Amino acid sequence: xxxxxxxxxxxxxxxxxxxxxxxxxxxxxxxxxxxxxxxxxxxxxxxxxxxxxxxxxxxxxxxxxxxxxxxxxxxxxxxxxxxxxxxxxxxxxxxxxxxxxxxxxxxxxxxxxxxxxxxxxxxxxxxx
Numbered sequence: 001x002x003x004x005x006x007x008x009x010x011x012x013x014x015x016x017x018x019x020x021x022x023x024x025x026x027x028x029x030x031x032x033x034x035x036x037x038x039x040x041x042x043x044x045x046x047x048x049x050x051x052x053x054x055x056x057x058x059x060x061x062x063x064x065x066x067x068x069x070x071x072x073x074x075x076x077x078x079x080x081x082x083x084x085x086x087x088x089x090x091x092x093x094x095x096x097x098x099x100x101x102x103x104x105x106x107x108x109x110x111x112x113x114x115x116x117x118x119x120x121x122x123x124x125x126x127x128x
Contacts, residue, residue, distance in 0.1 A: 009051040014059060021058040029064070032057055033092070065098050072102040075124050076109055083126050090119035099124075 002014040017024065025032045036055045043050050056062065075086045091099065096113060099122050103111050108127045113120045
């Protein structure tokens with residue numbers, strides 16, 4: 001396991017396995033999200049003032065973030081060229097923030113969210 005500090009109130013733990021990454025990550029990261037929630041809950045119960053600890057398996061979250069940035073840029077290019085809205089697959093709040101951060105510096109593009117629950121659809125649209 002690799003630990004490092006990210007930001008002032010956040011730690012990142014990357015769990016490395018020999019061949020069990022998929023089992024710990026689960027379908028679309030569901031098991032990893034549950035593991036994250038469980039670890040954070042246990043830590044906060046025992047140490048209420050502990051910073052956030054991000055659990056990753058085999059760099060999955062980092063790869064997912066890089067993928068979302070590239071996909072956002074590709075969709076932005078298509079939206080700019082066609083003038084039509086495009087929708088992402090359902091995203092978690094953390095993934096949605098990655099997309100919104102990527103779009104923050106791009107002029108002529110806006111995004112909004114539809115749906116309920118923890119997985120919402122992000123729409124990228126031209127600025128009107």
